[in-house]
Amino acid sequence: MSQRDSSIRRSDELERPEVCLLSLHYPPEPTGNAPYSGSLAAGLAAGGYQVTALVAHPHYPEWKIYDGYGGWRRDEDRDGVQVQRRLHYVPQPPRGVRRLVSELSFGTRTVGARWGTPDVVIALSPALFSTAMAVVRLRFGRRRPPLIVWVQDIYSLGLAETGQGGGFVQKVTRLVEKRTFTAADRVVVIHQRFADFATKELGIPQEKIDVVRNWTHLPPSDPVDAETAKVKLGWPTDAFLAVHSGNMGAKQGLENIVDAARLADERNAPVRFILVGEGSERRRLEEYAQGVSRLTFVDPLDDQDFRLALSAADVLIVNEKPGVSAMAVPSKLTSYFDAARPVVAATDPGGITASEVEAADAGTVVPAGEAFALLEAVLAMSADVEAATRYGQNGRLHREKFLDEGQAIANWQRIIDEVRNAPSRNALAE
Template structure:
């Protein structure tokens, strides 16, 4: 593919603005940078001093000093911040706002030299530097909305009520609205989120869906983990429903255990829960009471082993609470399951269930409804395995066509090229009108 060239022949230069970047665990931000370089762009990165996920600055860095380094062909400029990632609203706010300020003040060399900026806008305050550059030098920016602000920040339990909540909600709402309006284009990871942002006043032609893709190096069809069923005391012909991920309140895995408990007449149905989380101990106790011997708990495994573990199951579960915010949320595990060519049972509202239905990749059940889920599991158990495998293949085809890295990076590349071209055209018109 030829490089996306600007007038003068050189490739467009993109400034990727992301508060988090490796060595922090930020594979999606790194994947964007790598993919854009492969598309022919010159990519610089403006990011923070690495401190995620523990809120502790990594060895070799200082929270108070700007640094510049080369990483895999990109210049990476890191600006200071207050390191924090705990449950303290004050600490988290200081972390977000300190980087918003330092990136705006000390990231000028990255943004002024760019033809266009791409903002990984979680948190939304990460957009501040791009907004500043737009006002000062006319640098256009495309913002990637990963979650809905300010709704998502309060859904995590910060500032649940009182005057502080009302002030924070009003100010964050105002700022978020400006990030959308000043952007040349807005991308979202799910169709429901696109509808919501349009309903909030952003023109429809300015909002595109760019799916978060899976880690395609590891999430792909593979052979089952050897001996997993035997270690759990399961037979080859037992029906295994697997969930892999966080065991937290948002996932409502208690509903899943309640559903399995309703299937006493199907002794070959087993639920395997892989992962960890704050609800795990309570779930273990619930399973021991309601369906002993048929709910199995496994510790998390490294990403490079997860696909093989998943391949040992017959069906994979996506579970979310029946919350309006989750109806416009597409959990990353949907893409991972589809990429692995596995069939899905979506017990979740909104986009997750819609994707599974549209792809022909499995089943869906009403969220937080154990009776509905039990009936769907019963239906899936009666489905021939050859049919389940066909659902998995259909899901992988849907992933490769609509949700893969290659497909979605091309969408991003086109949006960035168009934003840079439009900015140059506007600049020429301004000069000619003087």
């Protein structure tokens, strides 16, 4: 390479904005926040940004470091992103103080790592407490690149709605959340209700908040009919399949599905429930489901079989614990809508999940924790093929119109460029 060519390449690299992404979760984790952190990083890299992702070793939703990973530090190139993995404490079970220590250990690793010279830092919450530690580093560091906090869950709402932690813990968490959001140059949330909460309850100025919806991260694929998908997976073809996929944690309240399957046994109903995935509550759920014949647990699937599982479903279920209504937007909904299958949502009728399903006209909503109502909704869907087909098609249209990955990445590029080029930021730098 000539000296001129070398200097041109260095010049091109200098012109590319540098982004540092801090995220506890990252691919190959298949569910939760990881698909979004990974696709954002890859999308920015494809758009000409230099992206470094400082992340943990994959461990979710099993809460166990995946085979082939581990070690104090591991660096890799993934989809054009420089991925730096750091070992942190993975709790078993991931509750209470153990969960907090896990976040703090990841925060310690990220604060002590070399971030390079990013033009913008993006910190994903959860994990809230490691994000708060990043705020402290930025505040007292020599360089102070702008910070964007990307909010996937509202911690303080989560503690209140799931009944975890006492009043003191909830107050401390709310204070940390408020100060972390306040310290950020921009706060990106995934739903308008999150934006409203941040403004009204945490006092974050509305002009500091952007709403960027989570998108369907699954690559385009040709549709597969349900019967073909069932045969390929070895699933029953003589019953109506109601499938729930994703994390099996506290906020999902999946005892409700076990109870619905038990009722189906008692009534000899022509339906089978399938729970696909892993999580902190799976072992307890399996014990609770002993003797229930119309319920099957399936381990996490790779991308190809996951698509088949969604296609094999006659109806897809989203289930939430009673009281959970505003803390999070289930990431599974984007994949559910993409699959063009009808949805039954067992959740708070006034919550975010219900509003999403109703806005898409993609299925029906029943109250959380009412197993009889869940079973009745599934059986009603099996009896009305026309309605089920219409709901599935509506969900797919909603995904195409509102949950497009390309549009979401473009919004992120706009926000990053606005933050790094803000006049007040430039004046401070001078």
